[in-house]
Amino acid sequence: MAAAKNNRTLLLFAVVLAVLATTGSSARRRWDLRLPSELPLIDEAAPLIHMLRPREAASGSHHLGLRARVPCDSWRFAVETNSVRDWDTVPEQCERYVGNYMMGGHYRADSRAVVDEAVAYAESLNLTGAGKEVWVFDVDETTLSNLPYYAKHGFGEKLMPANFSSTQKIRAEPYNSTAFGAYAKEANAPALPESLRLYKRLQALGIKPVILTGRREDKREATASNLARAGYTGYLKLIVKPQHVRVRSLEFKSGERKKLEDAGYIIVGNIGDQWTDILGAPEGARTFKLPDPMYYVG
Amino acid sequence: MAAAKNNRTLLLFAVVLAVLATTGSSARRRWDLRLPSELPLIDEAAPLIHMLRPREAASGSHHLGLRARVPCDSWRFAVETNSVRDWDTVPEQCERYVGNYMMGGHYRADSRAVVDEAVAYAESLNLTGAGKEVWVFDVDETTLSNLPYYAKHGFGEKLMPANFSSTQKIRAEPYNSTAFGAYAKEANAPALPESLRLYKRLQALGIKPVILTGRREDKREATASNLARAGYTGYLKLIVKPQHVRVRSLEFKSGERKKLEDAGYIIVGNIGDQWTDILGAPEGARTFKLPDPMYYVG
Numbered sequence: 001m002a003a004a005k006n007n008r009t010l011l012l013f014a015v016v017l018a019v020l021a022t023t024g025s026s027a028r029r030r031w032d033l034r035l036p037s038e039l040p041l042i043d044e045a046a047p048l049i050h051m052l053r054p055r056e057a058a059s060g061s062h063h064l065g066l067r068a069r070v071p072c073d074s075w076r077f078a079v080e081t082n083s084v085r086d087w088d089t090v091p092e093q094c095e096r097y098v099g100n101y102m103m104g105g106h107y108r109a110d111s112r113a114v115v116d117e118a119v120a121y122a123e124s125l126n127l128t129g130a131g132k133e134v135w136v137f138d139v140d141e142t143t144l145s146n147l148p149y150y151a152k153h154g155f156g157e158k159l160m161p162a163n164f165s166s167t168q169k170i171r172a173e174p175y176n177s178t179a180f181g182a183y184a185k186e187a188n189a190p191a192l193p194e195s196l197r198l199y200k201r202l203q204a205l206g207i208k209p210v211i212l213t214g215r216r217e218d219k220r221e222a223t224a225s226n227l228a229r230a231g232y233t234g235y236l237k238l239i240v241k242p243q244h245v246r247v248r249s250l251e252f253k254s255g256e257r258k259k260l261e262d263a264g265y266i267i268v269g270n271i272g273d274q275w276t277d278i279l280g281a282p283e284g285a286r287t288f289k290l291p292d293p294m295y296y297v298g
Numbered sequence: 299m300a301a302a303k304n305n306r307t308l309l310l311f312a313v314v315l316a317v318l319a320t321t322g323s324s325a326r327r328r329w330d331l332r333l334p335s336e337l338p339l340i341d342e343a344a345p346l347i348h349m350l351r352p353r354e355a356a357s358g359s360h361h362l363g364l365r366a367r368v369p370c371d372s373w374r375f376a377v378e379t380n381s382v383r384d385w386d387t388v389p390e391q392c393e394r395y396v397g398n399y400m401m402g403g404h405y406r407a408d409s410r411a412v413v414d415e416a417v418a419y420a421e422s423l424n425l426t427g428a429g430k431e432v433w434v435f436d437v438d439e440t441t442l443s444n445l446p447y448y449a450k451h452g453f454g455e456k457l458m459p460a461n462f463s464s465t466q467k468i469r470a471e472p473y474n475s476t477a478f479g480a481y482a483k484e485a486n487a488p489a490l491p492e493s494l495r496l497y498k499r500l501q502a503l504g505i506k507p508v509i510l511t512g513r514r515e516d517k518r519e520a521t522a523s524n525l526a527r528a529g530y531t532g533y534l535k536l537i538v539k540p541q542h543v544r545v546r547s548l549e550f551k552s553g554e555r556k557k558l559e560d561a562g563y564i565i566v567g568n569i570g571d572q573w574t575d576i577l578g579a580p581e582g583a584r585t586f587k588l589p590d591p592m593y594y595v596g
Contacts, residue, residue, distance in 0.1 A: 071407050071411075083586045110375045289379035
């Protein structure tokens with residue numbers, strides 16, 4: 001009975017969130033929250049709110065029109081395991097689900113599971129590389145969280161992430177590219193707290209962080225100052241994409257990891273939210289995939 | 299209110315399952331169900347039972363002893379995204395969770411999301427290879443489901459899958475290796491229904507299935523007859539591991555895919571439940587990761 005009561009409380013809470021989300025003055029749905037320097041976690045230990053009302057998504061719909069419907073949770077499984085690719089929007093029916101996932105503690109819990117493992121792995125290493133051991137970090141949704149941006153702009157609309165490859169077919173609205181670019185230049189994104197914890201622990205262990213992002217050269221300065229502001233200092237280097245080179249994320253990132261190895265560094269770990277951060281030799285001795293059901297980078 | 303009522307119904311159902319599971323004559327917990335030729339899906343459209351009672355797992359515990367606890371759902375996220383590796387048991391606290399996941403419809407729904415995508419992708423292909431297009435299928439927890447075995451033997455105990463690499467440190471109980479081996483030789487495992495649907499659709503499209511398993515030569519015959527019994531007929535070839543070669547799953551499988559390509563085949567797709575089915579060039583043009591929170595193959 002305690003569980004049922006708890007469920008009712010959560011259901012009520014979900015309704016309050018929904019009301020908050022629809023009563024803004026703008027015609028567009030938005031999460032009216034202020035998130036200065038921390039992720040907006042309501043209660044980290046809370047059960048998963050969205051599970052009380054499973055939503056469904058049309059699966060395979062980006063290929064061949066509306067097909068069988070699957071639960072949003074299963075859509076997320078297929079996305080996070082790199083089976084569903086090249087999607088440019090969260091399925092419409094799952095916008096609220098993804099919002100709840102991101103804001104309700106589930107996202108944070110999933111990130112924690114990944115980082116707990118990464119920390120345990122790093123602590124188990126016997127470092128013999130005379131200070132040449134490095135750990136590669138992505139930026140967006142890895143070191144930095146753009147949750148404040150997406151909370152404001154919606155979790156389901158067409159997105160144009162900053163590290164969108166120029167060789168990809170662009171179906172997203174240019175407006176959002178501009179908006180995200182402006183947001184990135186503000187250099188005010190908070191740290192993803194779990195990643196910052198890993199970062200600090202690695203430094204204490206003598207493993208040097210390398211920041212490797214698909215953000216381009218014109219955002220180097222803003223990215224560097226945002227990283228510093230969020231607590232990421234003392235990294236070995238910040239590698240950004242050249243401004244006008246047409247290269248896909250996977251090729252760019254694996255190429256840069258290869259350069260690190262050629263320079264004598266040992267990549268003991270690699271963490272990112274996209275599979276293009278992780279796939280492509282050399283991957284690093286271990287890889288860690290953070291959750292990101294908000295957008296896809298090809 | 300309908301949702302709350304539904305939740306109570308499910309909670310009741312979960313209790314019934316739990317009672318079933320503990321009233322067996324054996325001292326060991328078991329799922330007393332008979333599963334002749336189909337997966338034991340009670341109600342495919344049902345919400346996710348285990349979510350009503352989130353369980354927690356000690357994360358990173360296999361490295362460094364008990365650490366922070368994360369929800370079992372987050373442990374599963376980290377496992378399914380290849381961040382947590384080399385685990386040999388489901389965390390004790392998550393045994394019931396994994397049982398509910400596997401038996402309660404969630405596993406089937408996740409499999410469906412992956413296969414829906416695979417089918418949509420296959421249907422979108424413009425086949426120009428003059429019949430040389432193939433699709434690689436793994437066996438255990440891909441074409442065939444060993445759920446009847448695990449339902450009987452428990453979802454949390456030390457497992458010794460048939461395709462366990464001989465070069466891996468063996469920490470599992472030999473007993474289970476024997477038991478699973480005997481089960482595999484019975485050749486009575488049901489098809490994973492979603493995989494069979496994909497298999498049949500591919501054949502209709504003119505894409506030839508190739509079966510690539512870490513099961514060894516001594517199980518070739520039993521595997522072939524099990525596949526036929528479960529509905530998998532007309533595949534191009536069944537590739538098993540040589541009996542006495544010491545090779546890890548990833549190297550064996552990517553090596554065999556390379557041989558297929560060298561022989562002129564075009565691997566348009568590749569589906570399996572383990573990352574060792576999927577990683578390692580050549581991976582195939584697209585990869586599809588089926589769920590498996592029951593065991594890890596390194």
